[in-house]
Each structure stands twice: as C-alpha cells, then as structure tokens.
Amino acid sequence: MDNKNSYTGYNIKTQNFEGPLDLLLFLVRNYEINIYDIPISEITDQFLEYIGLMKKLDIEIASEFIVMAAHLMLIKSRMMLPVEEDLEVEDDPRVDLVQQLLEYQKFKEAASTLDSSFAVNSEVLERKADQILLDFPDDxxxxxxxxxxxxxxxxxxxxxxxxxxxxxxxxxxxxxxxxxxxxxxxxxxxxxxxxxxxxxxxxxxxxxxxxxxxxxxxxxxxxxxxxxxxxxxxxxxxxxxxxxxxxxxxxx
Amino acid sequence: MSVEEKKALIEALLFIENEPVPYGVICKHADITKSEMAKYMKELQDDYEVRQSGLLINEVAEGYQMIAHPRFSLILSKIYGVKNKSKLSKVSLEVLAIIAYKQPVTRAEIESVRGVSTERTIKQLLEKDLITIVGRRETVGRPIELGTTKHFLKIFNLKSVKDLPQIREIKEMEFNKTD
Known part of the structure; x- marks a missing residue:
C-alpha cells in the first residue's frame, strides 16, 4: 500500500465517524459513486488514506476500522482474480458490503426521523407530577x-x-x-x-x-x-x- | 351509565392522571370495548378542538394523556421554566432506531448493522429506560433480546411501536448521482 504517493489532495473533513460503515457511506456519497458499482480499489485507497489521517492526527483508531480496511482489501483482491467466462455469474464480492451499507443508511435516516419526532415531543407539556393523588387501592x-x-x-x-x-x-x-x-x-x-x-x-x-x-x-x-x-x-x-x-x- | 357519562368519566380519569393512561385501564373503568374507547376519544378530542380548548387529549405510549395544548407550550415553558428536554446523541439515536425497527433484536444484530461495538450505548439507553430486555433468543448462548419501552414511545410521541414512521426505502437513484 503506497499511501503517501497516492495523496491527491482530497480534503477529507476530520469529522468524527461513528464507525467504518459511517466513513464508507461518507466516501460513497462524497465522491458520488454508484453504490451498486463501488470502485473498490479507489474506495480502499481513500479509506486507508483516512485511517492514515487519523493516525497523523493521533486519533485513536478503533479496531473496527482496521477490520473494514482488511475486508476492503480482501474484496479488492478477489475482484482482481480472473473470472472464468463459462462459469455462472460469480457472486460479486461487493454484494454483502453494499447490502450492509444500504441497511446502515436506512437506519441512519430512521435515526434522524426519530430525532424530529423528539422535537415534536418537546412541545408536549404534561401536568406536574408532584400532586398528591387519591389513595390508591391495593389493586x-x-x-x-x-x-x-x-x-x-x-x-x-x-x-x-x-x-x-x-x-x-x-x-x-x-x-x-x-x-x-x-x-x-x-x-x-x-x-x-x-x-x-x-x-x-x-x-x-x-x-x-x-x-x-x-x-x-x-x-x-x-x-x-x-x-x-x-x-x-x-x-x-x-x-x-x-x-x-x-x-x-x-x-x- | 350513559354514553355521555362514560365519556365524562374518561375525561375525569385523564384529568387525574398525569401520565398516559393505558387503553386497558380506560376500558376497564369505563366498562367499554376498545373500539368504543377509540370512538369516544375521537369525540372528546373533537369537542376540545371545536371549543378551542387549552387542553389536548393525546394518544401516546399505548394510552391517552391529557396535556396542555401545544400552542401554549412556549408561554407555559416560560412561566414554568421548563428546561429543554435533553437531546440524545447521534450514536444513541442510531442504536435506538435499529432497536425500535428491528425489535426484538440482539446486540450482535445491532452491531452487524452499525459495524461498531455498541455496548456502552446500549447500557446508556437501558439506564434511560428507553429500551429494555424483552427476552432471550433461543439460539446458541441464549443472547439477550432488546426492545423499546413505553417511556420510549412517550419520549418520541408515538402511539405504539407500529406507529413508528415508515423507513424510507433508499432508492437506487439517490446513489446513482453520476448517471
């Protein structure tokens, strides 16, 4: 991995990513890549570049990022293997990753929807709780x-x-x-x-x-x-x- | 008891309680069925609406609760110095969303969606009574299954889990910006 030379002046924001999937999703969206046809090689480089950046900035790198990097490289190497033509269409090694990204994206959206219902709820004012209520029976x-x-x-x-x-x-x-x-x-x-x-x-x-x-x-x-x-x-x-x-x- | 009396009784019940009153409790005390309850509640709500009441009957957390009308929330929070309800972090919301939509769900399943360890966030959510242990999965290791609580429904102003907003299915188009 010759990372130093591949630095192309991308300005990766050093925002905090919740995890490797968050970072991947960011990369996919940021570089306007078709999620169903991720250029694994490019994405892997960018991913590694980000990890490098984290290292430089002395941010503790969660092990999950390393795992994902390894996973990306595995997919990359699988894709470089020649595929025999007469074989039935081999499973695209990226399929699982794409599924995972889509799933993650779905819940990220759900989270922001939840956040907005939370905002609605802040308009709900209920009665104060400290009143003395009736004698409750032993029901x-x-x-x-x-x-x-x-x-x-x-x-x-x-x-x-x-x-x-x-x-x-x-x-x-x-x-x-x-x-x-x-x-x-x-x-x-x-x-x-x-x-x-x-x-x-x-x-x-x-x-x-x-x-x-x-x-x-x-x-x-x-x-x-x-x-x-x-x-x-x-x-x-x-x-x-x-x-x-x-x-x-x-x-x- | 006449229908009008029953409605009045429900109204009184909601007035006395400050928490949401569960469906079952309302039905039991007013001696009505669930569909009758829904009908009466609708009528009560309409009554309030028509006479521009300062109160509102809100269906939330598998029950009904009488609250101040939201149009006064600004004035009232000034009067009572209501603090802004503390917001949840981005991580907490994400984990909560996964649990809410996929419940009952195990920690491993949550982590496979997020790709990161979530132990601490789960602990925080448990402490905040937003999620709870709902059972154990009958698989190897019998992992704990998590689900959301009534408190969760209340906080997010939801009638029930079924009332969760539909997750927008991500369309291929959104990702095919280059096309």
Whole structure:
C-alpha cells in the first residue's frame, strides 16, 4: 500500500465517524459513486488514506476500522482474480458490503426521523407530577414490576446507609466467612412460602456484615433469574416487595 | 351509565392522571370495548378542538394523556421554566432506531448493522429506560433480546411501536448521482 504517493489532495473533513460503515457511506456519497458499482480499489485507497489521517492526527483508531480496511482489501483482491467466462455469474464480492451499507443508511435516516419526532415531543407539556393523588387501592394495576436498575439503586442506597450507621466496620469481619447464596435462597423461599410476600429491605434488616448483605442481594438476583420470584412495587407506597412467581398470576 | 357519562368519566380519569393512561385501564373503568374507547376519544378530542380548548387529549405510549395544548407550550415553558428536554446523541439515536425497527433484536444484530461495538450505548439507553430486555433468543448462548419501552414511545410521541414512521426505502437513484 503506497499511501503517501497516492495523496491527491482530497480534503477529507476530520469529522468524527461513528464507525467504518459511517466513513464508507461518507466516501460513497462524497465522491458520488454508484453504490451498486463501488470502485473498490479507489474506495480502499481513500479509506486507508483516512485511517492514515487519523493516525497523523493521533486519533485513536478503533479496531473496527482496521477490520473494514482488511475486508476492503480482501474484496479488492478477489475482484482482481480472473473470472472464468463459462462459469455462472460469480457472486460479486461487493454484494454483502453494499447490502450492509444500504441497511446502515436506512437506519441512519430512521435515526434522524426519530430525532424530529423528539422535537415534536418537546412541545408536549404534561401536568406536574408532584400532586398528591387519591389513595390508591391495593389493586393489581397499582403494582408495577421493579426494574433491575431500581433494584440496584435500592441496593446501593442500602449499602450506603449501612456504611453510615455502622462506621465501626472491621476489616477482619469478613475473613473466613462462608457466604452461600443458595442457603439464602432457601431461607427467602421459606419466608415466602409462609408469608406469601416479603419486603426487600426486610431481608437485609438482620444482616450485619457487608458480605452477608451482598449474599442476600445475590440470592435475590438468582431467584429473579430463575423466575421463582417477581419483584414489584406499589405506585404509591413504594416498598419494593418480593412475591413468589406462582402466586402472582391470580393474587396480584 | 350513559354514553355521555362514560365519556365524562374518561375525561375525569385523564384529568387525574398525569401520565398516559393505558387503553386497558380506560376500558376497564369505563366498562367499554376498545373500539368504543377509540370512538369516544375521537369525540372528546373533537369537542376540545371545536371549543378551542387549552387542553389536548393525546394518544401516546399505548394510552391517552391529557396535556396542555401545544400552542401554549412556549408561554407555559416560560412561566414554568421548563428546561429543554435533553437531546440524545447521534450514536444513541442510531442504536435506538435499529432497536425500535428491528425489535426484538440482539446486540450482535445491532452491531452487524452499525459495524461498531455498541455496548456502552446500549447500557446508556437501558439506564434511560428507553429500551429494555424483552427476552432471550433461543439460539446458541441464549443472547439477550432488546426492545423499546413505553417511556420510549412517550419520549418520541408515538402511539405504539407500529406507529413508528415508515423507513424510507433508499432508492437506487439517490446513489446513482453520476448517471
């Protein structure tokens, strides 16, 4: 690749491309090339030139650009191979790339369409949320499923509080303790069997050591993953509550 | 309850709630079918229109929401000092568009469209509650499938996923500028 000599004075804008496809699309559009008949050799040179430029400007080159460059060169070399006339029309090695570019282009447009509906939405003014609403009954409608991020937030609050209230943590606390989430799962399950539900923070109220708190949280995550519990929260009363999965169908 | 009473009840319901009220909730409380609901909503919306109401019933995120009429949005945002809603970056929009149109979609599929790693953007979108994990693909590795949320519909003022604007099919002509 003799790049230095092939510099033809193209003024490639050093805009930030989202990825190799973005750059390729830019090149295709900028040089008014027919996308169904990309002159692979030229495009490859321009692509490499851009990478060279990125190097010069000391922009970190994402590995994806290198992969694409290699891919372009592969296509280029395939196209140089002689094609036997009597063979059925060999697949154009560029077909996949063109498909990919078209697909990418489609979603780039979709993204800008989305952006304009976002602009429309900025005219939507809804009522302020902080009014005190009616007393919500304990209905199914008023229980919403808790998202994993909410759970993580609740957990980090818990860890934070615990750090504040018990600052006398000893570093030796956790040494040689055996924490077993499976054991905790069994415990939580038995509470659920008896009571039918349990509050998230209740599960942590007896735990003193950080390691134990983490174990309980792990146990909860395991149970969610195994679909043995559902975690829900009442719109109004806010306590995160664990329910056994089987019951939720009819009771909640 | 007469039809007029039911319409009035729906109106009251929309007034009380500040978030979009799901179709199902409206139907249940007013004891009506979905097609009846659509009809009543249209009538309510027309009523508002005729008397140039300051309110608007907007169909969004698989429900209806009572909002201030957009013609007052400028004045109102001055009064209340509403901040401009933070815009999404170009990358986020791209990834979101792919997820919206192709859902349920795996991360690998998103990346094959964009040609770049998108892990961080996906994480951001998850945190913003614009997308969510909708399931797992029953293939090797059982990868997570992503889809958009109701919050997404609300943010982009869409009735449902089906309401997404049609993607303009790229015509060959556009690329054949040289021809």
């Amino acid at each position: 199914e409608d008023n229980w919403v499923e808790v998202k994993i991020f909410d759970l993580i937030n609740a957990f980090s609050r818990l860890i934070g509080e615990e750090g504040k209230t018990k600052p006398t943590f000893s570093v030796f606390d956790d040494i040689e303790e055996d924490y077993d989430p499976e054991e905790k799962i069994r415990q939580i399950q038995s509470v659920l069997d008896i009571k039918g539900k349990v509050l998230f923070h209740e599960l942590f109220s007896f735990e003193v050591r950080r390691g134990e708190i983490i174990t309980v949280f792990l146990a909860i995550l395991h149970m969610i993953k195994r679909l043995s519990i559902v975690v829900k929260q009442h719109k109004m009363f806010g306590d995160i509550t664990l329910f056994p999965k089987s019951v939720t169908g009819d009771k909640l």
